[in-house]
Amino acid sequence: MTAINEVVDLALEGAVAVITVNSPPVNALSANVRTGIDEAVKAAGADPAVKAIVLHCAGRTFIAGADITEFGKPWKGVPLNDVNATIEGSAKPVVAAIHGTALGGGLEVALSCHYRVAVPSAKLGLPEVKLGLVPGAGGTQRLPRIVGVEKALETIAFGDPMSAKVALDSGLVDQMIEGDLRAGAIAFANGLITAKAPLNKVRDRTDKLAVDASVFAAFRKANARKFRGFEAPEACIQCVEAAVNKPFDEGMKFERETILRLMPGVQSRAQRHVFFAERQAAKIPDVPETTPTRTIGRVGIIGAGTMGGGISMNFASAGIPVTIVEMKQDALDRGLGVIRKNYENTAKRGRLTMADVEARMARYTPSLDLSALADCDLIIEAVFENMEIKKEVFGKLDAIAKPGAILASNTSYLDVNEIAASTKRPQDVIGMHFFSPANVMRLLEVVRGAKTAPDVIATAMKLGKQIGKVAVLVGVCHGFVGNRMLAQRQREANKLILEGAMPWDVDRVLYDFGLPMGPFAMSDLAGLDIGWSRETSKSSTPRELLCELDRRGQKTGAGFYDYDEKRNASPSPVTEKIILDLAAAKGVNRRQISDEEILQRCIYPMINEGAKILEEGIAIRASDIDTVWVNGYGWPVYTGGPMFYADTIGLGTVLDVMKRFEGQHGADFKPSALLEKLVAEGKGFKDL
Structure with missing residues (x-):
């Protein structure tokens, strides 16, 4: 065995040279990895004893992608396109041996090899679009040549990996290897030597590129809603079009120009910010990674309704047994029925087998008795959002739960400290x-x-990751991070419709900004009568007046909007009259309100509230706030979250507008001390 450098070595197994990359944790394409592979392929090519080459990776994965910590930094080592050219230009067949994941640049390396073998559990994909980019080392040009244009469009523009079986069926993988991958790849390479197999250069294939231009038009039309607002998916489509319409080298040039255009852009910077922010959220300064965690072997859920049932599915899906408790049998049966239906619908879409459905349902132990939770390691209550009810539940749990059990509340707004005080174990x-x-x-x-306790925090954060969530640690205040900021937007949206805008104006502006729907469409979807009762209604807001007319939202066919039988929305004359009459009764002189004012009135107070949240230590870092909003509220990822967006437009701009609105509309717009401090120092939230 010869060490090419500290992360790549070369060994001879008979007539087969085996290049092994060993750069944990994921064999990312750092400068050392790229240079090592390039030199190893050249060394193997120069050795007359070598008749074929296997590219193999140590550890848990093949090359899992680019080393994105190098993005935006001076380039070092051999460029990936040059590495790929060395591999593809080898006079001896090169076989990629794939396990774990071959993603991004990793798959582009594999595509430059002449053959590919993989273990059945492998995943292969080009996820660059999720960072606001296109694949930059030939992925958009080689993949269509081997799997066909339609499969390539789907893989590149969505960024989701394909299974080894799909890769085999599509021609991307030449052989599945059961058992030892290294040995299997060497055997495959020896077979190539014996058969004197040709060098299958993907770049030279054109047989799968003969498609009509309508394929691209149809793909754009089918996915217009999913791609709304994003630059990178369209850029991906254009690169695949270049693969079809241009010679290989010209297509490569187009791909390169495209990635160089996208990389410094706001969208790619925003999406890379979100990528790192999600990982940073797991780091808690006073709860280090070495903090021990508690074992969670069984989870208890109180409440089988929409929230309780949905929460329980996360654990059952992750293989954790669940005891689910309700007060009445019909509520329990209804909840379990919804859970089963959800799983069965997933099975109908091919994402589960019916055996999987039954296995998950078998993890449930239903009960009408809280004492059934006595053996649970974690108990989560999902009861009505009322402090007295929650305190009563926790008081009972204190007497039932075993020592060391974690007691969690799914509250959206309420004071966790007050809830904890109803027990003898607030830690x-x-x-x-x-x-x-x-x-x-x-x-x-x-x-x-x-x-x-620190180990309770560490356990909750670890468990979040285990059940596929992005966990963000926040402090106690009304509404925590997400709902506290949302309240700012909701207040201004409701003021705007009395001052001169209509609900559909506000919704349109926020939808065009990139949110999945505006506040009034969202209210109609959720139900206007949440938290409303006829007995306490004061006829003082449009929402109350709509509820009094039994316009409760989509479920009643009318709310802020009118709905047809397919729940398609249209502006409502009834709502418009209610708003105009109420504004007149309140003495409001309605005026024309610009789209710019609607956006600033709804978004800038949220940014200001985020600054207050940071001042108070409710969030650890600004990027945690962005993570909350991108993953919990549909904030457009291509703007990076509210705090990144604020840095993008400039905190000075936000401050100036807030001061102007404070003069016009009062103390709701008073700038936070942190916002003023950062502007005075010429800094952004990114500098905290």
Whole structure:
């Protein structure tokens, strides 16, 4: 064995040279890895004893992508395109031996090899679009040549990996290896030597490029809603079009020009910010990674309704047994029925087998008795959002739960410290705020109380990752991070419709900004009568007046909007009249309100509130706030989250507008001390 450098070595196995990359944890394409592979291929090519080459990786994965810590820094080592040219230009067949993941640059390296073998568990993909980029080392040009244009469009523009079986069926992988991958790849290479197999250069293939231009038009049309606002998916499509319409070298040039255009852009910087922010959120200064965690072998859920049922599915899906408790049998049966239906619908879409459905349902132990939770390691209550009810539940749990069990509340707003005070074990109490639908939404706000023990925090954060959530640690305040900031937007949206805008104006502006829907469409979807009752209604807001007319939202066919039988929305004359009449009754002189004012009135107070949250230590860092909003509220990822967006437009701009609005509309717009301080110092939230 010869060490090419500290991360790449070369060994001879008969007539086969085996290049091994060993750069943990994921064999990313750092300068050392790229240079090592380039030199190893050249060394093997120069050795007359070598008849074929295998590129193999040590550890848990093949090359999992670029080393994105190098993005934006001076280039070192051999460029990846040059490495790929060395591999593809080898006079001896090169075989990529794939396990774990071959993603991004890793797959581009594999595509430059003449053959590819993989273990059945391998995943292969080009996820660059999720960083606001296109593949930059030939992925957009080689993949269509081997899997066909339609499969390449799907893989590149969505960025989701394909399984080894799909890769085999599509021609991307030449052979599946059962058992030892290294030995299997060497055997495959020896077979090539014996058969005197040709060098299958992907760049030379054109047989799968003969498609009509309508393929691209149809793909754009089918995915227009998914790609709305994003620059990178369209750039990916254009690169695949170049693969079809241009010679290989010209297509490569187009791909290179495209990635160089996208990389310094706001969208790519924003999406890379979100990528790193999600990983940074797991780091808690006073709870180091070495903090021991508690074993969670069984989870208890109180409540089988929408939230409780959805929360429970996260654990059952992760293989953790669940005891689920309700007060009445019909509620329990209904909840379990919804859970089963959700799993069965997933199975109908091919994402689960019916055996998987039954295995997950078998992890449930239903009960009508809280004492059934006595053996649970974590108990999460998902009962009505009422402090007295929650304190009563926790008081009972204190007497039932075993020592060391974690007691968690799924509260959206309430004081976790007050809830914890209803027990004799406040160190074991924590908030775990899931977002609806809880089995789908990625965000988990982990709320630390004043007395929450470090190992409880560490356990909750670790468990969040285990069940596929992005966990963000926040402090105690009304609404924590997400809902506290949301309240600012909701207040201004409701003021704007009395001052001169209509609900559909506000919704349109926020939708065009990139949010999935505006506040009034969202209210109609959720139900206008949440928290409303006819007995206490004061006829003082448009929402109250709509509810009094039994316009409760989509479920009643009318709310702020009118809905047809397919729930398509249209502006409502009834709503417009209610708003105009109420404004007149309140003595409001309505005026024309610009789209710019609507956006600033709704978004800038949120940014200001985020600054207050940082001042108070409710969030550890500005990027945590961005993570909350991107993963929990549909904030457009291509703007990076509210705090990154603020840095993009300039904190001075935000401050000036807030001061102007403060003069016009009062103290709701008073700038935070942190915002003023950062502007005075010429800094941004990124500098905190």
